[in-house]
Amino acid sequence: MSEQGILNFICQMTMAASAYKRRGNLDKATTITLVQGFTGQLKGWWDNFCTPSDRETILGAMKNENEEDAVATLIYTIIQHFVGDPNIFKDRAASQLANLYCPTMSDYRWYKDVFMSKITLREDGFQGFWKERFIGGLPKLFSEKVKSKLETHFGNPIPYPSLTYGQIHSIVIETGIQVCNDFKLQNKLRKESTTNRKEMGNFCQQYGVESIKAPNTTKRKMSNKENQNINNIQCILGTPFLSLLYPFSITTKGLETKVLGNIICFEFINPPRSRELNLLKEHSTSIINNKKKHINSLNKEIQYKKIEEQLQHTNIQKLLKNFKKK
Structure with missing residues (x-):
C-alpha cells in the first residue's frame, strides 16, 4: 500500500471511529472494531510486527485518567510505521506539485486528480499561488485562454485567494468545450466551402460579380520583343x-x-592538341617490366634467406658436422 493509500485509509478510519463513538461505543471497543477490519499490510503489521505489549499499550492508551485515547494512538502508530514524519511527506508533496504538468488536455483528468490528492495534504493548499500553479501546469496556449476567461468572469487581476478549485475547474471545462466547438466549426466550414462552390457554379460571373483569385493562380502571358507568345517554349529560365x-x-x-x-x-578557349599515346604506353610498359624484375629478385632473396635459416637449425648443424668428419 502506498503512502497516499495509507493516509486515505486513515481518513476512513477516523470517519468510522466518529460514527462508532456516536452510537455510544467506548474508545477501546471502537479501536478493536477498527483492527478487526484490517486487511493486507495493515493486518500483517498488527498480527506480526506488533508485540502483545504493543497491542496492550495501544488499546489501553489514556489521554488522562478519565478519557481513553486508543483510536488516536492507533492512528499515530500506523503513521509512524508506514509514513514516518508527516511533515516530510507534506514537503515532498510540495515538490511534486511544483513539478507536475499536464502534457496535453487529454491528460487533464489525471492531472486534476493527482494535483488535488497532493494539495489536500498541504495546510497552505488554499493559498492563491497554488491555484495559479494549477493553471500554469496546463498546456501554455490553453492556460492563457483559461486566464483570459477568468479575467472576464472575475476581473483583472484574477482574485486567486478568493477562488475555489471547483470554480477554476469549471472554467477549464468551459474553455475546453469552447475550443472543441471552434475546431468542429472550422472543419464544418472547410467541408461546406467545397459544397457551396459546386452549388453556385458560375452564377456570380453571370451577374457581374468577378471571382477573387490569388495572384499566384493567375497565368501571366509572356512574350518576346517581337510580341510573340513564348509561354509554350520549352527552353525557359531555370x-x-x-x-x-x-x-x-x-x-x-x-x-x-x-x-x-x-x-x-x-x-x-585553347585549340585542341594531339598527344602521343604510344610514348605513354612504352613508358608505362618499361616501368611495369622493371617492377616485375624487382619482384622476382626479392622472391629469390627471400628463398635464400629461408634456406640460411633452415641451415642454422641444430639438427641440421649436427648432420653437417658428422658429414664433415666422415
Whole structure:
C-alpha cells in the first residue's frame, strides 16, 4: 500500500471511529472494531510486527485518567510505521506539485486528480499561488485562454485567494468545450466551402460579380520583343545547363548543339592538341617490366634467406658436422 493509500485509509478510519463513538461505543471497543477490519499490510503489521505489549499499550492508551485515547494512538502508530514524519511527506508533496504538468488536455483528468490528492495534504493548499500553479501546469496556449476567461468572469487581476478549485475547474471545462466547438466549426466550414462552390457554379460571373483569385493562380502571358507568345517554349529560365545542351557533339572548334532549331557552338578557349599515346604506353610498359624484375629478385632473396635459416637449425648443424668428419 502506498503512502497516499495509507493516509486515505486513515481518513476512513477516523470517519468510522466518529460514527462508532456516536452510537455510544467506548474508545477501546471502537479501536478493536477498527483492527478487526484490517486487511493486507495493515493486518500483517498488527498480527506480526506488533508485540502483545504493543497491542496492550495501544488499546489501553489514556489521554488522562478519565478519557481513553486508543483510536488516536492507533492512528499515530500506523503513521509512524508506514509514513514516518508527516511533515516530510507534506514537503515532498510540495515538490511534486511544483513539478507536475499536464502534457496535453487529454491528460487533464489525471492531472486534476493527482494535483488535488497532493494539495489536500498541504495546510497552505488554499493559498492563491497554488491555484495559479494549477493553471500554469496546463498546456501554455490553453492556460492563457483559461486566464483570459477568468479575467472576464472575475476581473483583472484574477482574485486567486478568493477562488475555489471547483470554480477554476469549471472554467477549464468551459474553455475546453469552447475550443472543441471552434475546431468542429472550422472543419464544418472547410467541408461546406467545397459544397457551396459546386452549388453556385458560375452564377456570380453571370451577374457581374468577378471571382477573387490569388495572384499566384493567375497565368501571366509572356512574350518576346517581337510580341510573340513564348509561354509554350520549352527552353525557359531555370532549365539545367547540361539538360539544355543534350544531345551535343564535339568538333575541332568546340561543343555544338541545337536549341530551338538553331545551331549553337561553344568554342574552346585553347585549340585542341594531339598527344602521343604510344610514348605513354612504352613508358608505362618499361616501368611495369622493371617492377616485375624487382619482384622476382626479392622472391629469390627471400628463398635464400629461408634456406640460411633452415641451415642454422641444430639438427641440421649436427648432420653437417658428422658429414664433415666422415
